[in-house]
Amino acid sequence: MANLELPDALLVQNYVSGDENALATLIKRHESRIFGFIYSKIADRDTSNDIFQDTFIKVIKTLKSNSYNEEGKFLPWVMRIAHNLIIDHFRKNKKMPMFRETEEFSIFSVMSDDEPSIESQLISAQVELDLKKLIEELPLDQKEVLVMRMYQDMSFKEISEITGVSINTSLGRMRYALLNLRKVIDKHQIVLTN
Amino acid sequence: MAKIYSRKSVVATTMKPKKEIVSFLLSYSKAVSMINIKNQSFEIIAN
Structure with a gap:
């Protein structure tokens, strides 16, 4: 069809002069962009169809009443x-x-709850329990330092004073405690993440 | 045979209005005529 190659402005002119096929060509050419635009805002197919129809009814009326001025593009x-x-x-x-x-859009991607979910609370509790069991397996001197540092929030100075060893020894015990924990975790492939 | 658990996409990839809508618009265009009288526009629809 020759109409397919004509520019919009000429098709509009032809339509105004009475060529009904020109409108069919214009709709066919732009339907997907216009409908896509409407659908992107409305997100409902039926309503989008209604608005598409109303849009073109307005277009038809304006063109037929000769009130369209070719200032911009069609x-x-x-x-x-x-x-x-x-x-x-x-x-x-x-x-x-x-x-x-x-499938592409979930309402929960824009709505969120700051509170941790029951699932993540359960996982956290489980992780903490697993970790406590692992700490129990550590040699006593390492376990002592780790518990005081991590659970009782004590400084290495305080720990060294209580345990009667130097700060450097406390630091060393802490380091070995962590290394041993990592080793056990790796060996048994325990997942300690929330 | 393995089950396919994936669902079909709900959003269609082609965004086009219904054929009925386009067909209605073309018929409407043929039927309607506008008459302008003294700054007023009248719409006449031929049956």
């Missing part, structure tokens, strides 16, 4: 009509855009 003009109708739609319904759960 597509941006139609998009603007569609945009205004989308705004009208939301105003009429007095609500924000509706979000529908799809």
Whole structure:
């Protein structure tokens, strides 16, 4: 069809002069962009179809009443009509855009709860329990330093004073405690993550 | 045979209006005519 190669402005001119096929060509050329634009805002296929229809009814009426002036391009003009109708739609319904759960979009990606979920609370409790069991397996001197440092939040100076060893020895025991823990975790392939 | 657990995509890849809508628009365009009289626009729809 020769119409397919004609620019929009000429098709509009032909349509205004009475060539109905010109409108079919214009719709076919731009339907996917216009409908996609509407759907991106509305996210509902039926409503998008309604707005698409209303958009083109407006286009047809404007063109037929000779009130279209070729100041801008055809597509941006139609998009603007569609945009205004989308705004009208939301105003009429007095609500924000509706979000529908799809495979690509989950409503929970924009809604979140700061509280840890029951699942993560359970995992945390389990991790802590596992870790405590592993710490119990450490040699007594290492376990002592690690518990005082990590659970009782004591400084190495305080630890060294209580245990009666130098700060360097306390640091060394802490280091070996951590190395031993890592070794056991690796060996048994224990997962200690939340 | 292995089960396929993936679901079909809900969002269609091609964004096009219904054929009925386009067909309605083309028929509407053929049926409607606008008449401008003294700054007022009248719409006439032929059956």
